Amino acid sequence: MIGNLPYIVVGLLFTYGLFAVIFERNLIKIAVGITVLESAVNLLLIVYGYRSGGNIPVFTLAGEGSSFVLPTPQALTLTAIVIGLATSALLLSIIMVLYRHYGTLDVREIRRLRG
Amino acid sequence: MCTTVMTGYGFWNVFSWLTFFVLITALILWFRSQGRSDYKEDSLQDEIFYGGNPVPSDGAEITVPASSAYWGFKKALHGFYTLLDSWHSGIATDYVAWFVFTVAIFALLLVF
Amino acid sequence: MSWTNHLPALVVAVPLFGAFGAPLVSLGGRVARNVWFLFFAAFSAFLSLLLWQHVVLSGTMVYVMGGSAWNIPLPSGMSLPVRILLEVDSFGALLALIGGICAFAGALFSLKFMEKFTGLDKYTALYLLLLSGMQGMVLTGDLFNLFVFIEIASVASFGLVVFWRDRPEAVEAGFKYMVVSTVGVMFILLAVAFLYGRYNVVNMAALGANLQYGLPEKVALIFLVVALAMKCGSVPMHMWTPDAYAEAPAAVTCLLVAVSQASLYALFRICFSVYGLSMGSSAVAWAIIVLGCLSMFVGVSMAVIQKEIKRLMAYHSVSQVGYILLGLGVGLLALGNPQEMNAYGMTAIKGGIYHLFNYAMYKPLLFLCAGALFYAAKSRNLNSLGGLARKMPYTTVLFLLAAAAIAGLPPFNGYVSKLLIYESSFAVHPILPVIAMVTSMLTLASFVKVFQTAFLGPEKEALSQVREVPQSMILGMGLLALVILGLSLFPSWSLDHLITPAAEALVDKASYVGAVLGGGF
Numbered sequence: 127m128i129g130n131l132p133y134i135v136v137g138l139l140f141t142y143g144l145f146a147v148i149f150e151r152n153l154i155k156i157a158v159g160i161t162v163l164e165s166a167v168n169l170l171l172i173v174y175g176y177r178s179g180g181n182i183p184v185f186t187l188a189g190e191g192s193s194f195v196l197p198t199p200q201a202l203t204l205t206a207i208v209i210g211l212a213t214s215a216l217l218l219s220i221i222m223v224l225y226r227h228y229g230t231l232d233v234r235e236i237r238r239l240r241g
Numbered sequence: 242m243c244t245t246v247m248t249g250y251g252f253w254n255v256f257s258w259l260t261f262f263v264l265i266t267a268l269i270l271w272f273r274s275q276g277r278s279d280y281k282e283d284s285l286q287d288e289i290f291y292g293g294n295p296v297p298s299d300g301a302e303i304t305v306p307a308s309s310a311y312w313g314f315k316k317a318l319h320g321f322y323t324l325l326d327s328w329h330s331g332i333a334t335d336y337v338a339w340f341v342f343t344v345a346i347f348a349l350l351l352v353f
Numbered sequence: 354m355s356w357t358n359h360l361p362a363l364v365v366a367v368p369l370f371g372a373f374g375a376p377l378v379s380l381g382g383r384v385a386r387n388v389w390f391l392f393f394a395a396f397s398a399f400l401s402l403l404l405w406q407h408v409v410l411s412g413t414m415v416y417v418m419g420g421s422a423w424n425i426p427l428p429s430g431m432s433l434p435v436r437i438l439l440e441v442d443s444f445g446a447l448l449a450l451i452g453g454i455c456a457f458a459g460a461l462f463s464l465k466f467m468e469k470f471t472g473l474d475k476y477t478a479l480y481l482l483l484l485s486g487m488q489g490m491v492l493t494g495d496l497f498n499l500f501v502f503i504e505i506a507s508v509a510s511f512g513l514v515v516f517w518r519d520r521p522e523a524v525e526a527g528f529k530y531m532v533v534s535t536v537g538v539m540f541i542l543l544a545v546a547f548l549y550g551r552y553n554v555v556n557m558a559a560l561g562a563n564l565q566y567g568l569p570e571k572v573a574l575i576f577l578v579v580a581l582a583m584k585c586g587s588v589p590m591h592m593w594t595p596d597a598y599a600e601a602p603a604a605v606t607c608l609l610v611a612v613s614q615a616s617l618y619a620l621f622r623i624c625f626s627v628y629g630l631s632m633g634s635s636a637v638a639w640a641i642i643v644l645g646c647l648s649m650f651v652g653v654s655m656a657v658i659q660k661e662i663k664r665l666m667a668y669h670s671v672s673q674v675g676y677i678l679l680g681l682g683v684g685l686l687a688l689g690n691p692q693e694m695n696a697y698g699m700t701a702i703k704g705g706i707y708h709l710f711n712y713a714m715y716k717p718l719l720f721l722c723a724g725a726l727f728y729a730a731k732s733r734n735l736n737s738l739g740g741l742a743r744k745m746p747y748t749t750v751l752f753l754l755a756a757a758a759i760a761g762l763p764p765f766n767g768y769v770s771k772l773l774i775y776e777s778s779f780a781v782h783p784i785l786p787v788i789a790m791v792t793s794m795l796t797l798a799s800f801v802k803v804f805q806t807a808f809l810g811p812e813k814e815a816l817s818q819v820r821e822v823p824q825s826m827i828l829g830m831g832l833l834a835l836v837i838l839g840l841s842l843f844p845s846w847s848l849d850h851l852i853t854p855a856a857e858a859l860v861d862k863a864s865y866v867g868a869v870l871g872g873g874f
Contacts, residue, residue, distance in 0.1 A: 233334055
């Protein structure tokens with residue numbers, strides 16, 4: 127059961143992020159919710175690479191350890207973190223421009239395009 | 242022939258259709274050219290009838306605007322369109338809620 | 354080792370290089386930037402044509418990024434697939450070709466369309482980046498690489514949708530698009546993480562070979578299908594589509610349509626080649642068919658009542674994607690059963706793919722015509738347009754061509770692909786072609802409305818200064834119209850040489866997997 131703890135944490139974080147995106151009104155909180163979603167998925171990728179008792183997957187330490195954690199999900203996660211960074215940056219700058227135009231950060235007020 | 246598409250149940254040939262179209266168009270144009278003998282072009286017979294009033298010079302006053310096209314269709318399906326308008330509320334977070342709702346429905350159908 | 358072996362990587366790398374060089378070259382002035390832009394769009398289109406030719410002649414191409422072998426032989430004798438692959442079969446090559454044509458037409462159009470605006474070096478860079486991301490999406494053989502290219506294309510398109518950022522509606526549209534798209538893409542990454550956790554590979558061919566349909570795979574499939582259906586704009590996740598397509602500049606919408614087709618490609622690659630027959634029951638196929646029918650009907654119902662021309666066309670986008678989902682869902686339904694496949698399955702898949710190609714040709718043309726109207730008459734509201742056929746004859750004829758194609762009127766290409774979809778879906782259940790035909794009728798109704806209010810009617814005084822749009826814009830639209838005419842007049846050639854190889858490559862999971870794993874799976 128304790129071995130499942132990382133996955134439970136990922137599930138909770140993902141649900142929390144999703145709730146924040148769906149039920150929050152403030153635009154900045156929605157952006158934070160998206161960031162939490164990204165963190166949850168990145169955490170899941172890292173957790174899948176863990177091998178119990180493994181060492182860090184660095185080639186020059188090969189002589190010392192007998193088993194490594196997998197390096198591939200670490201590479202995947204780094205890519206995903208960078209992508210998340212770019213997306214958050216763009217999202218926050220769009221929110222700034224949106225505030226300048228509409229004067230409000232309430233997502234229920236920003237509804238000129240509907241129907 | 243390189244222009245015939247055989248579907249499983251029938252076929253479609255572009256050039257037969259085009260030939261048919263050209264022939265019928267020629268026939269229609271011939272019918273149209275059989276006018277009345279008392280028609281004079283560019284006389285009073287060519288004027289727009291605007292209920293006896295002077296025809297406005299600006300075309301914008303005699304066009305039917307696009308918003309009133311299909312108003313009967315929209316009125317007849319009023320309940321359906323009210324429902325659809327409530328779906329397309331314009332609120333960004335509702336869009337994400339629809340997405341998660343679809344994932345939930347799929348999960349219910351496919352996993353159980 | 355001839356250079357044609359590097360074509361898959363070139364098709365992705367050339368627009369990427371153009372994108373990063375654009376701000377530098379723009380320092381040399383307007384002409385330098387326009388020449389760079391047009392050259393790279395044309396060269397990318399040409400490379401995708403060469404790639405398509407090569408793949409159709411020589412079979413599926415596998416390109417290993419940065420190395421010689423795609424695998425590492427382990428001491429136990431097993432081969433672990435480790436490198437990033439680009440795997441191009443006829444279906445992917447066809448989509449790369451579509452992307453190249455749409456991008457070139459949009460680039461020609463935006464030379465004059467955007468000339469009054471500033472920041473065009475960033476526009477060029479983002480446009481070429483979007484093209485590169487899209488080509489990467491359809492050429493990749495690796496699920497995580499698919500996620501990365503989807504994100505590249507998405508972020509480039511966010512920037513382009515918000516391009517006219519002094520317009521509040523554009524920024525609002527970009528925000529809504531961004532929120533829904535980012536959440537969807539996170540679901541895709543979650544699905545990729547599940548599959549990686551189970552099988553330790555993200556390579557699509559290796560996954561296809563080893564997949565066993567348990568609970569995590571079902572959940573991953575659900576996430577992937579729903580998120581990719583969201584990216585291409587199917588109901589009920591389509592609400593970002595009208596906003597984003599309407600507020601983006603017309604040439605960008607032209608390319609956004611092609612990008613949504615790339616998401617459809619990814620959806621069908623996953624359903625047919627990664628999961629394929631291991632799906633067991635037909636639940637997924639029926640779910641896709643239901644999504645298709647909903648998209649068709651809701652999309653066109655919302656389209657009929659719109660007042661703004663690009664928003665109306667974007668709702669039609671939603672409904673046309675429904676047709677493609679219907680066709681390919683019926684094909685997926687028939688996948689396991691060779692008798693049914695012969696009777697209606699292959700026709701459905703061919704109809705779906707042909708409709709994909711047709712849609713990616715006439716829809717960008719429609720958006721470019723709307724852009725031409727916006728350029729000439731400065732308005733997108735149908736209430737203020739009218740009587741423009743006298744002043745803009747070329748735009749009128751091109752619009753008529755595209756509207757007849759989308760409404761499925763003979764003799765155009767839209768009719769042929771819809772015929773294939775009607776006939777094959779009738780074999781599954783009679784109600785499916787009924788919904789499709791009602792949609793077709795409502796499509797015709799809304800385009801009659803647009804044509805009547807924008808082009809026909811008396812001349813308006815407010816629009817007396819309107820003139821025909823510049824030559825380069827007509828050329829861009831004319832390119833797409835030429836392809837539509839070619840597809841309409843030679844339907845069986847297009848079916849036999851363009852669509853059937855793609856349909857067979859899609860259905861043949863064994864050859865997709867075997868091209869990478871070498872038949873030893």
